Amino acid sequence: MSRAPMELVVVEFSGAIPGAQLAPELRRLIDADVIRIVDLVFMEKDDNGDVVIFELRDREGEDAYEAFDELVYAVEGLIADEDLDEIAADVQAGRTAAILLVEHVWAAKLAEITRGAGGEVVWSERIPAAVAEAVAAAVV
């Protein structure tokens, strides 16, 4: 199966991960062929900076995590230990992070057409909405 481009997303929360609220929206995006969640890992960093990495199967019976279970297309371990080491440096102490590998299903056909025409993505960078708004608001 040919893959669409993927994006590694790390989202940290100061409290519990709002699985029950996130799950329905993720479900909608998955059903609409917008994204697919290919891998999912969680990371907790305590106030001393000690990191605990865990997976869905480690939190069986907890609603916030159970909510994600049916959304994950296939946990294939594509997020490697090496990645988690790097990500751990970025997560703040006292936070819990969800690390998702999101496949941009919506872009699969575009990528195929581009490749077929010998095109190449030279640069692709997501601009945070806040930045775009700040630029739009700048007085020229």
Added chain:
Amino acid sequence: MLLRPRVGRGRPGLLGTMTRTAVVAGTATATVNAVGNRQSRRQQAAAEQQAAQQAVVDQQQAAPAPAAAGDDMMTQLKQLGDMKASGLLTDDEFAAAKAKLLGT
């Protein structure tokens, strides 16, 4: 919950592989830039507004980066040319310095 199998995570990292591939493909600048942005974002953390302002600054600083190496060489070549024209360098010295600069 359906008990998920324990997955192995011993593969090469996505992030490291991307950087290495980018070097081969010649798109390293973009990748390094993205990583740099991520790190600088982490360093500020603080308020969302502050983050937005900083990201704009990052972007402005990052934009000319890909051309920097080429510009630098052009500037140096020009300087050499000026030095030769003003008699500071002999023809031989100019040729040697130019060859060194171009790596030939």
